[in-house]
Amino acid sequence: MQDVTDKPFMAVIADCGAPDYFVTEYFRVHVQSRLEKHILEAVTENNTGRPVFAQMIGEDIYHLTRAAKDLQAHPIAGVDLNMGCPSPTVYKKQCGGGLLRDPQKVDQVLGALREAVPGLFTVKMRIGFQDTENFDAILDLVNKHEVDLLSLHGRTVKEMYRSQVHYDFIKRAAERVNCPLLANGDVTSAAKARWVLDYTGAAGVMVGRHAIRNPWIFRQIREDQAGLPVSKITLHQVNRYVKDLYAAVAKPHAPEQAQVNKMKKYLNFVGQGVDPEGKFLYEMRRAKTKQQLFDICDRHMPEDGDALFADEPYSGVIARPNCES
Structure with a gap:
């Protein structure tokens, strides 16, 4: 992609x-x-x-x-x-x-x-x-x-x-x-x-x-x-994935807002499985700083929670695809 x-x-x-x-x-x-x-x-x-x-x-x-x-x-x-x-x-x-x-x-x-x-x-x-x-x-x-x-x-x-x-x-x-x-x-x-x-x-x-x-x-x-049980993914795991991805793709001297905007490209897709109303997507798209973005992630995908990430994208939660796949 x-x-x-x-x-x-x-x-x-x-x-x-x-x-x-x-x-x-x-x-x-x-x-x-x-x-x-x-x-x-x-x-x-x-x-x-x-x-x-x-x-x-x-x-x-x-x-x-x-x-x-x-x-x-x-x-x-x-x-x-x-x-x-x-x-x-x-x-x-x-x-x-x-x-x-x-x-x-x-x-x-x-x-x-x-x-x-x-x-x-x-x-x-x-x-x-x-x-x-x-x-x-x-x-x-x-x-x-x-x-x-x-x-x-x-x-x-x-x-x-x-x-x-x-x-x-x-x-x-x-x-x-x-x-x-x-x-x-x-x-x-x-x-x-x-x-x-x-x-x-x-x-x-x-x-x-x-x-x-x-x-x-x-x-x-x-x-x-293989006929094995399919792993269930928690929102906690998704939160960790988002933060690992932020660290991995960060450019050493890039402006913070540019890095936040880059993450939104990925989070447009991640958000399809966070909540059925698209509240995470709505808030995430308005974040301007790393701290704001991570606070939104922690609120919707709490580290101490056991809520599950959706197996399929929630109906009507639009990702705005911008990559070839």
């Missing part, structure tokens, strides 16, 4: 129960680009104990292959191509989800990257741009170029995060592609992950925004898949 899955965020998530692997923020690839150092740190200074895939976004074939080759000098698990980002500033440049409008260009990009990447080459995409007209054709290109793994978000680019997820298209893709497929989109809990896997036949799930809300979700999914 852009501006989220950096080195400190990955470390905090790993302490709660790491996923099988992480994917970096995307490296922006264009004629003047170089591998961004702050993104590369998530690979070169990875202390999570899990593999990290390097994600790229772009449309210039020469420079995409250049970046893919440059990444081979670092301890990446593989190279991931983003063909799903729904941000208008991205797709208007024919990058991310914008590529889905042009199967011929997708054919060229996948072919060039498959040749340039000797190890694992993975792709993340959505089911289409405006509609699903090119869906099957692009899945066939995934097969043609022997992509090693496909992550599929079950909405079109234009649907952003507003519509219901079209799990029937994920099921259709799982039946059509030769590689393992990960289902992505509204995987909100261990129970939802089980339903998605059973319905779609996918090999696994990719969790984005809901790992910000609930960093224990990967551990819970493993417990559920």
